[in-house]
Amino acid sequence: MPTPTVIDTLISARWIIPIEPVNTVLHDHSIAIDGERIVAILPTSEARQHFIADNYHQLTDHVLMPGLVNLHTHAAMTLLRGYADDLPLMEWLKGHIWPAEARHVSTEFVRDGARLACAEMLKGGTTCFNDMYFFPEAVAEAAVDTGIRAAMGMVVIEFPTAYATDPDDYLAKGCAMRDRWQHEPLLxxxxxxxxxxxxxxxxxxxxxxxxxxxxxxIHIHLHETTDEITQSLTQYKQRPLARLHDLGLTSPGLIAVHAVHMNTEEIALLAQHGCHIAHCPASNLKLASGFTPVATMAEYGLNIGIGTDGAASNNKLDMFSEMRLAALLAKGVAQDASAIPAHQALQMATINGARALALDEKIGSLIPGKYADLIAVDLAQINTLPTFDPASALVYSAGRDQVSHVWINGKLLIDNHQYTQLDERTLKMTARVWQNRITA
Structure with a gap:
């Protein structure tokens, strides 16, 4: 018998859903991790013969799956959670959010808010998020400090803020941020x-x-509301997507966030050019933006990922809730119970988001050679028993509180529901300090 290979971590679980190949559930298998990467996935009966691990985890009632990819959020806006609820989008923005941001947004606000968001996402099984907000360098610092993977948005807007004075200033500061952090492996x-x-x-x-x-x-809000389209028709004599297309922005690099009000011609155009959708069902419902035609988009072959949007408009960064909503709303809108089945919803929350960020060769599925970004979900809870189909249980029954372990780059960041390197008490105290400042 060959000598076992010494590795860092071996995880044995009742089920593994690797996402690739599609519709696959492995029973009684183990994942071997060495350094930052997955080195093997094999039956548990063989794992101990092939590997000796410094860290061994036996998870008898759990499913292992890739970490969730939150394809659209504004992490720092966690500090505005519940600040202005039950309002239409433009009234919410112009009457409440933008004025609050003008008073409070700073490097300190963004860093503290992003740290709170990263902690919330980690606890709920999100291992990568795609952010759009001011002072992105502060978000980068928070992400690296907490150990989560992130895509930093180089935000651009026409009007001045505390972060930048004009579009050229936004772009210059975004490029400087990228230059500083581009060699950081998590970013x-x-x-x-x-x-x-x-x-x-x-x-x-x-x-x-x-x-x-x-x-x-290019990561952009697009066709979120009917007002946006009406305004574009008035000002530019064309719908927003048509305008972006004429400007040359429709390409495999375009991530269209929300994309609620898309007709079939627009869906076909996006699919033809290899664009991506960041579907944010809870935010769309809460702001009464409408119902994204997800099933139709999937039929056209569009790559659809899932995002939470910011906690100010959701109000939680919970990808399990988003998966369930995405699947259920797709069925209701299409009037087709077979639309977006459980395995497809899991793909939307993992590999599809990674693909939109051009990270699908590195994360989003459990394949030897990819980075070890994965989570364990305990299905031995009342709300997920009996478990006839673990994929169905994950999408329709499980909650983020059932995430027991989280690894990113092979590093254990959540161990039996507890942070391994974050001080939860300090995070809570910081949130209360900001609540007092904003209230005052």
Whole structure:
């Protein structure tokens, strides 16, 4: 018998859902991790013969799966959770959120809010998030400090804020942030123009040039509300997507956030150009934006990932809730109970988000050679028993509180529901301090 290989970590579980190949459930298998990467997935009966691990985890009632990829959020806005609820989007933005941001947003606000968000996401099984907010360097610091993987949005908007004075200033500061952090293995980058109604044609032209030069995705709110489309027709005599297409932005680098009000011609256009959708069902419902035609998008072959949006408009960064909503709403809108089955919803929350960020060769599925970004979910709870199908249990029954372990880059960050390197008490105290400041 060959000598067993010494590795860092061996995890044995009742089930593994690797996402790739699709519709696969492995029973009584183990994952071997050495350094930052997965080195093997094999039956547990063979694992101890092949490997000796410094750290061994026997998870008898759990499913192992890739970490969840939150394809759209505003992490720092966690400090505005519940600040202005039950309002339409533009009233919410103009009457409450933008004024609050003008008073409070700073490097300190963003760093503290992003740390709180990273902690919440980690506890709920999110191992990668795609962010769009001011002071992105503070978000980068928070992500690296907490050990979570992130895509930093180089935010651009026409009007001045505490972060930047004009579009050129936003772009210059975004590029400087990328230059400083581009060698950090946990970070990637996007260009993040806020929305068609807050970005001019000239600025979009500059963004398109930078996207091509730096090979960066473009992450943008698009067709979120009917008002956005009406405003575009009045100002530009065309719908927002048509305008972006004429400006050359429809490409495999485009991540269209929300995409609620898309007709079939627009869906076909996005699919033809290899664009991606960041579907945020809870935010769309809470702001009464509408119902994204997800099943139709999937039929056209569009790559659809899932995002939470920010905690100010959700109000939680809970990818398990989003998966369930995405699957159920797709069925209701399409009037088809077979639309977006459980395995497809899991793909949307993992590999599809990774693909939109051009990270699908590194994360999003459990394959030897990929980074060890994975989570364990305990299904031996009343709400997930009996478990006839673990994929169904994950999407329709499980909650984020059932995430027991989280690994990113092979590093254990949540161990039996507890943080391994974050001080939860300090995070709570910081949140209370900001609540008092904002209230005052």
């Amino acid at each position: 990637n980058f996007t260009l993040a123009p806020h929305a068609p109604y807050t970005v001019s044609d000239d600025t979009f032209a500059k963004i398109n040039i930078l996207s091509n030069q730096l090979d960066l995705p």
